[in-house]
Amino acid sequence: MKILHLLGHCSNWNVDAHYKNGIGEGFVFCAYSFPPEYFTQKKIHHYSTSEILSKSFIDLQYFGKKESGSIDRGKFSHYSFHPANNLNDDSITNVYLIDSIIRGINFQLELGLTNIIIPNYYENDDINKLLVIIRQINKWVAQNKHEGIRYYMSIPLSNHTIIDNDKIENILISLTDIDIAFDGYYIVCESKPENRRKLSVDYKYLRNLSRVFEVLKKQNFTTIYAYANWDAIIFLASTDIDYITIASFENLRNFNIRRFTQNEDGGPSKGWYFSEKLLNVVRAQVIDLIRAQKGLEIIKNDKNIFSDAILEPLFQWSNQKPDVHKNYMVAVTRLLQNISSISDLENRKNYVLSIIESAIANYEALEDKKVFLEDENKNYHLRTWQSHLRTK
Amino acid sequence: MISQTISQQLLDHYNISGFHANVKQGGQKTVFFPVRDGKKQVLKLFQNGYNDRLDRELEIYDKFKHLDSIPQIISVENFNGCCFIFEEFIEGDTLCDIENRFIGQSPLITQLLKDIFEVMTPIWEQKLVHRDIKPENIIIRENGKPVIIDFGIARDLDGATLTGTGFQPMSWRFASPEQYAGDKFKISYRTDFFSLGTLAYYLYHGQLPFGNSHNEISTKFQNNDESFTYNSAFTLHEFCREAMKFSVSERPRAINDLIKLL
């Protein structure tokens, strides 16, 4: 398993985390935030562009589609071929959609990328539309594959789709068909957590997304889990996923089609402390309470200079500060790496179960200290994870 | 009505001097074994006349006429409203007549399956599916090599859909979960994988892996209960387990991955 930074807002934090702290092995640039000109500058955040591009992918983010009404274009309009420029036009045909995808592939080839993420559209519930596009693009790739280039087809899975066993099986049958020429798949899944939750604990979501990775991996495809949140640890527990993306802001850790169709701003926040001991985030405001109750040791991340910095009593919390996000990057990277270092999958699962047990115990230890967490901070997810893994 | 006999007129017209084996009655056709110009042949008479299904079957034979592991079509005839074909007679034993020889014989079964894979690989690669692989549709030549017959419900996956999933009345024994469920979308070359897994199991044990009636098997499929018992000396259980995954997407995607398990 390799970790990639999914880059958007404040990408310099990720780039620095990579070069200065050794976090992650490469980058995925999201077209929403980076215009094509960005990749022709000499330097990107002080680092040579060619050096950066040699370990980079580009996600052109074709997700937003005509049916969804309007599309928030961000930097998309800088890409002449980006379908966001035309999708409100009624005359859009399948030929146009396919052509935009091919042009998106060629753009990446011309930039010299060797790992191509084939952009794809989001379909809410008509998986046949999705499969028609995939088949046509597969034919094209089979005929136009370049030596030394790896092609990863984007598979955007709507929440509707991921919770439907039969749809998922039909998609998997197509993705693993005899004539598939792709090297792997770039999996984007809409998790739709409930209100005041960061993660989905829908059992069907957990089971089916696990299955997607398991089956694709079993059939020898490279798997990339994009827009992953820290529940990636659950999927990694049962499949040795090849790449998992980490990211600083919520919009890159929780794929939601609305973000491509509406302008949604997270707004200011004091930020969150991600705790590897709780396998959850804790709101900045609660940190003072935990400190007062002498519970910081229970939640504190090990060997993490960013965590040390932000747990200082005088730290002024804000989600616009890099250390808050770098704490997450370091902690989640370590969690994922510890898991993936266990190659035997049965042992790996048991290891993940053991860290879930410890997290549950840590929640109890906080309660012993009269710290009762609420909403997204509380333990709403660990029991479901346990059940999910135990029943696999 | 099914015509069990052939008119003298037809016999004369096609120079048929006699029959070298007894007539066989199938679901859609009657199979005669005529001798023409001193040579053994097969005459398949289609009860429902010339239809899409026959058309499809012929197309497949035509596409693969270079293979000697499927029968050659000699001619397609329409005589006084009767629709039939003359087909090469494959000298040998139909597998269902000699299946006892395979009981408990892993190496024999392994070799047979390897040969069947060799026959089917180019067909699957063209995105075609047999959909009715069973002992009745496998003839073993005198040299031991199998010939696959009856591509009647084969389907060209890129071509038009033909018979839904429709399998023959007696074919439930080797049919896959997707065929039981009537789920057209899921039919693919991996449907044949399932039948071959079942065939391997059946030849060794003399019984089917998931039950001995349509009902029993159907219940196993519905309960998603993939377990089956096998004789400890049966070396093909791993092959069977992979080929007979109830989920199509979990069956090996690459033909070679499955062959490797043999």
Ligand SMILES: Nc1ncnc2c1ncn2[C@@H]1O[C@H](COP(=O)(O)OP(=O)(O)OP(=O)(O)O)[C@@H](O)[C@H]1O
């Ligand atoms: N070309 C052939 N050479 C030798 N024997 C043949 C040949 N074709 C058919 N047979 C014999 O005739 C039997 C019936 O043939 P086939 O499977 O084509 O018809 P069917 O079972 O009646 O078809 P359907 O399954 O479509 O009803 C076979 O099991 C086999 O024993």
